[in-house]
Amino acid sequence: MTPNILTTVFALSGISGLLAVLLVIAERFLANYGECKVTINDDKELIVQGGSTLLTTLGSEKIFLPSACGGRGTCAYCKCKVVEGAGPVLPTEAPMLTPDDVKNNIRLACQVKVKQDFRIEIPEELFNIKEFKSTITSIRDLTYDIKLVRFELDDPNEISFKPGQYIQVYTEPYGDVKESISRAYSIASPHTEKSYIDLMIRLVPDGICTTWVHQHVSEQQRVKLVGPMGDFYVRDGDGEMIMIAGGSGMAPFVPILHDMKNRGVKRKVTYFFGAVSKRDLFYIDEMKALEQELADFTFVPALSEPAPDDNWDGETGLITQPLANYIRERDMSNAHAYLCGSPGMIHACIIILNKYGITEDRIFFDPFS
Amino acid sequence: MKQTPDEKQILVNFQPGHITQAGFLGTDTRHLHEIIHADAVILARLNISTEQIADKLQILLDTAKAAMESSVTIDDFNVRSTWTKGVLPCPFADPGVHDKVQVTVIRESTGESIVFSQLNIHLIKAHGFFQGVGSNYRLEPEHLVSFLKLTPEVEID
Numbered sequence: 001m002t003p004n005i006l007t008t009v010f011a012l013s014g015i016s017g018l019l020a021v022l023l024v025i026a027e028r029f030l031a032n033y034g035e036c037k038v039t040i041n042d043d044k045e046l047i048v049q050g051g052s053t054l055l056t057t058l059g060s061e062k063i064f065l066p067s068a069c070g071g072r073g074t075c076a077y078c079k080c081k082v083v084e085g086a087g088p089v090l091p092t093e094a095p096m097l098t099p100d101d102v103k104n105n106i107r108l109a110c111q112v113k114v115k116q117d118f119r120i121e122i123p124e125e126l127f128n129i130k131e132f133k134s135t136i137t138s139i140r141d142l143t144y145d146i147k148l149v150r151f152e153l154d155d156p157n158e159i160s161f162k163p164g165q166y167i168q169v170y171t172e173p174y175g176d177v178k179e180s181i182s183r184a185y186s187i188a189s190p191h192t193e194k195s196y197i198d199l200m201i202r203l204v205p206d207g208i209c210t211t212w213v214h215q216h217v218s219e220q221q222r223v224k225l226v227g228p229m230g231d232f233y234v235r236d237g238d239g240e241m242i243m244i245a246g247g248s249g250m251a252p253f254v255p256i257l258h259d260m261k262n263r264g265v266k267r268k269v270t271y272f273f274g275a276v277s278k279r280d281l282f283y284i285d286e287m288k289a290l291e292q293e294l295a296d297f298t299f300v301p302a303l304s305e306p307a308p309d310d311n312w313d314g315e316t317g318l319i320t321q322p323l324a325n326y327i328r329e330r331d332m333s334n335a336h337a338y339l340c341g342s343p344g345m346i347h348a349c350i351i352i353l354n355k356y357g358i359t360e361d362r363i364f365f366d367p368f369s
Numbered sequence: 370m371k372q373t374p375d376e377k378q379i380l381v382n383f384q385p386g387h388i389t390q391a392g393f394l395g396t397d398t399r400h401l402h403e404i405i406h407a408d409a410v411i412l413a414r415l416n417i418s419t420e421q422i423a424d425k426l427q428i429l430l431d432t433a434k435a436a437m438e439s440s441v442t443i444d445d446f447n448v449r450s451t452w453t454k455g456v457l458p459c460p461f462a463d464p465g466v467h468d469k470v471q472v473t474v475i476r477e478s479t480g481e482s483i484v485f486s487q488l489n490i491h492l493i494k495a496h497g498f499f500q501g502v503g504s505n506y507r508l509e510p511e512h513l514v515s516f517l518k519l520t521p522e523v524e525i526d
């Protein structure tokens with residue numbers, strides 16, 4: 001290479017290097033986007049400081065969009081209609097958007113930045129989601145791996161939710177975990193109790209949130225909660241209700257059944273609860289009491305692998321077996337089914353429900369992925 | 370080697386508490402690329418592909434999922450899973466999320482066992498990443514190949 005060419009190469013790399021540095025400095029110090037207006041559903045207007053992502057901007061205004069990847073642009077939960085202001089689709093969001101999304105101005109709220117006025121559309125029910133400061137006041141073992149945790153609400157000190165909905169728990173840093181993360185848990189206390197909520201939290205091996213709750217938290221721990229969320233609540237109808245749960249999937253059925261009791265609902269309800277062995281069963285007395293208190297309620301626990309000393313004389317096998325035996329004998333044309341528990345159980349039961357005439361539009365469960 | 374801001378962000382994902390409680394690197398101090406390269410060398414010597422491993426793990430995981438939380442035996446492998454609602458993103462920050470399914474597999478003839486999750490399978494298949502030494506979820510390639518009884522695929526001309 002001649003000295004002349006070398007000089008040119010160095011000069012060019014020098015210039016592009018300088019430009020890159022200048023860009024970073026400009027973004028850091030000069031990019032003051034000032035105040036921007038975010039108009040929501042052509043109705044609500046927010047004046048915000050520009051420069052952050054739409055997800056963060058809305059969060060700081062206490063409007064919470066779903067997120068499962070912590071804003072990394074990989075889960076697509078934060079999809080949101082941006083009518084105006086977001087500019088062209090970014091390379092970081094393109095892989096998560098379908099052609100239909102792009103046509104309909106759907107964007108990833110965690111990737112687009114608010115740098116000018118925005119007009120967005122979001123579902124109205126998101127406005128009912130609030131951030132709560134709470135204090136844990138009791139922690140009780142329900143089984144060897146499920147704890148019932150009570151959170152007294154400090155600020156605001158009351159919650160209103162539909163029986164069946166869930167809430168997000170925010171962890172505090174602990175051990176090597178330096179950041180707060182959030183996880184969803186179904187509310188397990190009656191909705192008439194507005195000053196506290198109970199959650200049933202099952203330990204997941206090596207899980208960030210459940211390890212915190214099971215091994216690092218004690219009473220008086222302050223916890224941030226965000227909710228209520230979700231569409232898992234009882235739909236009107238007079239046909240039979242089939243409820244199916246396993247493990248901590250019991251949680252949403254507690255407020256649902258209490259609500260039915262309080263309202264004197266006469267619908268026939270059959271509740272199938274799957275567990276491996278007797279040590280996984282809990283709330284049996286509560287369910288037996290509800291059998292007396294509700295007009296027409298039957299609780300059917302089933303063990304898939306009862307231990308020899310369980311002395312179990314109830315249903316055995318996977319929960320799909322007693323479920324199939326029960327519904328194949330009956331007219332299910334008006335029945336509704338409600339499911340909560342492990343996604344594996346939900347998948348398997350939906351196949352049975354479909355097979356015996358309960359169509360998808362009459363089957364309800366929280367999304368799990 | 371200089372890292373771009375994107376690379377730096379990706380490396381953060383592998384640390385404890387960002388995506389998983391203990392991160393993905395264990396006590397391994399090697400760079401991510403070195404970990405992946407060293408394991409690829411082992412697999413090349415054994416003439417086994419990451420796809421073969423991932424596909425076999427997926428069969429075991431799907432079998433366990435179908436049994437819900439009960440144990441079930443397929444060939445010599447006794448499998449049991451827990452599938453929790455919710456998803457995990459990949460630390461390499463590619464699109465998509467992965468179900469929180471964890472499986473324990475016991476080889477009935479030897480009593481040996483391994484534990485892995487759906488995310489492990491993705492990491493192996495898409496990135497050739499078996500995790501750092503010392504990670505609870507590291508699957509040692511050589512051990513895995515013998516545990517899963519994998520043999521080189523015969524090429525048909």
Ligand SMILES: Cc1cc2nc3c(=O)[nH]c(=O)nc-3n(C[C@H](O)[C@H](O)[C@H](O)COP(=O)(O)OP(=O)(O)OC[C@H]3O[C@@H](n4cnc5c(N)ncnc54)[C@H](O)[C@@H]3O)c2cc1C
Nearest residue numbers: 184185186201202207208209210248389454455471486506
């Ligand atoms: C709508 C909804 C309602 C819910 N309600 C409830 C409820 O009422 N009760 C309840 O208990 N749960 C509930 N959940 C589940 C809950 O939100 C959490 O997902 C669950 O508690 C696990 O959270 P975690 O932070 O402990 O685990 P996470 O840390 O998020 O994930 C643990 C998973 O990561 C895997 N893993 C860990 N490290 C690695 C690694 N290095 N490599 C590969 N894989 C690894 C593990 O195998 C395990 O499967 C609900 C979820 C949803 C979506």
Ligand code: FES
Nearest residue numbers: 073075076078110
């Ligand atoms: S929060 Fe996951 S993609 Fe936006």
Ligand SMILES: [Zn+2]
Nearest residue numbers: 459461463495
């Ligand atoms: Zn990936």
